[in-house]
Amino acid sequence: MIPRGKLIAVGGNEDKGTYPTSRSKRKYYLNFFELGILKRVVSESGKDDPRIEVITTASMIPQEVGPIYTASFAMLNCHNVGIMDIRTPEDARQPEYLERLLAADVVMMSGGNQSRLREMFAETDFLDTLLRRYYAEPDFVIAGTSAGAMAMSQHMIRGGSVPDALLKGAVKMGVGLGLLPTAIIDSHFVKRGRFGRLIESVALYPKLIGIGLGEDTGVLITEGHLVETIGSNLVIIMDGHDIVHNNAAAAKKGTTLSIENVRMHVLAKGNVYCITERKFYVNKQAVGMAAVGQA
Numbered sequence: 001m002i003p004r005g006k007l008i009a010v011g012g013n014e015d016k017g018t019y020p021t022s023r024s025k026r027k028y029y030l031n032f033f034e035l036g037i038l039k040r041v042v043s044e045s046g047k048d049d050p051r052i053e054v055i056t057t058a059s060m061i062p063q064e065v066g067p068i069y070t071a072s073f074a075m076l077n078c079h080n081v082g083i084m085d086i087r088t089p090e091d092a093r094q095p096e097y098l099e100r101l102l103a104a105d106v107v108m109m110s111g112g113n114q115s116r117l118r119e120m121f122a123e124t125d126f127l128d129t130l131l132r133r134y135y136a137e138p139d140f141v142i143a144g145t146s147a148g149a150m151a152m153s154q155h156m157i158r159g160g161s162v163p164d165a166l167l168k169g170a171v172k173m174g175v176g177l178g179l180l181p182t183a184i185i186d187s188h189f190v191k192r193g194r195f196g197r198l199i200e201s202v203a204l205y206p207k208l209i210g211i212g213l214g215e216d217t218g219v220l221i222t223e224g225h226l227v228e229t230i231g232s233n234l235v236i237i238m239d240g241h242d243i244v245h246n247n248a249a250a251a252k253k254g255t256t257l258s259i260e261n262v263r264m265h266v267l268a269k270g271n272v273y274c275i276t277e278r279k280f281y282v283n284k285q286a287v288g289m290a291a292v293g294q295a
Helices: 022-027 037-043 062-075 095-103 114-121 125-136 195-204 284-294
Strands: 006-010 052-055 081-084 106-109 141-145 155-160 171-175 183-186 209-213 217-222 226-231 235-239 263-267 272-274 279-281
Touching: 006 037, 006 209, 037 062, 037 106, 037 217, 037 226, 052 062, 062 081, 081 095, 095 125, 114 125, 114 155, 114 171, 155 183, 155 195, 171 195, 183 195, 195 209, 195 235, 209 217, 226 235, 226 284, 263 272, 272 284, 279 284
Parallel strands: 006 141, 052 081, 052 106, 106 141, 183 209
Antiparallel strands: 006 217, 155 171, 209 235, 217 226, 226 272, 235 263, 272 279
16 A cells, blocks of 8 residues: 655754744754755645644653744744653553544654654554554655654664674664654764664665665655655665675674675755665656656
8 A cells, every 4th residue: 555645754953944043043952954854844734834743752851852843843833733742652542642643734753762652652543543644644744853763664773883883783673663664764874874783774674775864854755665855964775675695684693794785875855766666866857757758
């Protein structure tokens, strides 16, 4: 089944808007490029002032994170914003939160610990409803930054040591929310040098595509497979479909990995990658032209 909704996965440090005064920037300690990733989140809903629900479950400082997002969306003239600070699985089963989810145009998941999102929402009507709306409704937007982006995968990176990258076991895998079953997402990718752990993830699951998100950079994923880069930095695509030699499964923990023929693509703003075709396109127009040519 092809999803009709949209995913927006952000690598962290996302631009939350243009600040009216230098004082407001200090107040909300936002210091990001003004290329409008949050503005894109709003525009993809198709509404000027959509109903937005921010899920702060992954964060250990929700009392700080929630007001930041409320203020940031207000800078974009979006004032219909709610905060879902769901701390336990029992909270996730409260009828109030399900009703709010059903009324939302945009759901935004904050950063923090991605494993918490799975722990709180697994086997709940909340997650079932989120998935159902994502597959059924064309303008329904699910966005996530950092941990909120990583949790979108079915096979999710829980953590991993950068210094030990490309040693067996350096990456810790778990189960995510299942919004994107064909790919594995990693965040803060460029500045934190997480190339190694995404390569290991792809070596462990070679039929999945690895998506590494730079800071203040994200991807808009439509139809479940078209990945468009948005923001100011880079997106790295790792493709393990053509791996020839791969000792990731057999190697002992702590030993060096040996992997032959991993393909990598570097996407800048506007570039598109098709997960199903495993092809790079310069822009969306090129995707459309290729579709016409194949018709």
